[in-house]
Amino acid sequence: MAIDKRVQSAADGIGPVKDGAVVMVSGFGGAGFANILQDTLLEIGPRDITLVANSATHPFSHTHKLVEAGLVAKVIVTAARGRGSDLSPFELLWRDGKIELECVPQGSFSERIRAGGAGIPAFFTPAGYGTDLCAGKEVREFNGRPHVLETAITGDLALIRGDCGDRYGNVSFRFTQMNFGHAMATACAHTVVEVREALDEAMPQEEVQLPGVYVNSVVAVGGEP
């Protein structure tokens, strides 16, 4: 039977999500936030999820809705500071000890996810050595320089935003929309991509940026390019 990973709705694409799931969400600086998929996850309403995203507080990403609704037990992020002096929904919960925070240097964050998708359980890097964020991590010297051991991150569900997708699950991105989407898709057991347009036929091979092998479902959500 011919492969067709296109689905009619975001809910069809995501399917059931168990409590305690590790959910990765793409997006950086307003580009590539999978907001329609996040809204759908909010409706599905799994509890105690671990959210893996660049920021816990970006105003353009609907991650703050998931946090505010109390679905999130832990975040793994590179940024968790709301804008201005007022406390964001995340910061309020964090201050009260109601949500766990793992803050990671962004290069280690993206590499841990990439490693997770590439079958590499851990790696050493000099980034973060000697800082509070890497306190307690195993240290080894290579070429006379201390490195810290960072472990891979894998997930149950990746929610990604792309530009175009096709029936085979191939995805293209627009400019910086790609950001964490590629690595997250490789690192999760189930990956859903919301795209502006789902093509009936295969997209030109030279335009594929995320191969379909990493994608379980593609849902067309329209919108501006």
Add this chain to the structure above:
Amino acid sequence: MSVLSRNQMAWRAAQDLPDGGVVNLGLGMPVLVSNYMPADRDIFLQSENGILGVGPEAEDGYEDRNLVDAGSRRITLRAGASIVDSASSFAMIRGGHIDVTILGAFEVAVNGDLANWDSRVPDKGPLVGGAMDLAAGAKSTWTLMQYNTRDGAPRLRHACSLPLTAPGCVKRVYTDIAVVEVRVGGFVATEIIPTISAEDLRARTGAPIAIAGDCRPLVAPMIEG
């Protein structure tokens, strides 16, 4: 001539960027450096979200919300630009492919330690982004900052009082009153504004500072704003 403005500080740092170099500018004041790139040098600006070849900010009506830099500014691309995903972008940063990164800073220690990511504001969440990766991975790390805090405390110190970004990484410091190199023996002022004496500079520094034998006046052209 009085102290340098933020734009003049950015101009001064820009004059030292290497022709043909790849440069990453941190958030805040360092981004201003992009406005003063010497016209006779061909320099590629890298942005941690995957861009090699950041161009000027997009004009009104020509923005693309999927084309943003690390500061969420809607930007354009220069000729020869390319875009990769975050994991590849940080491989570029951590793999030693960035010639210079210019970062904002709270404090720099006499051994080159950098503190620039956590000013310990109560209840506000942390935001590390790519600072630790850049400081650990770029060939040269320069900082751009006011010489003293608003309260007059020295930012150049024996040791950082705030949480470290990376140990021993800062090579040069551009400020409103002096340009300072961080050498094996400690701080060395290479340029000082004409209205400040070496005595004044020492009084405003939290560690011993030598005056270079060829120390020159720190001057910048008049810049609006």
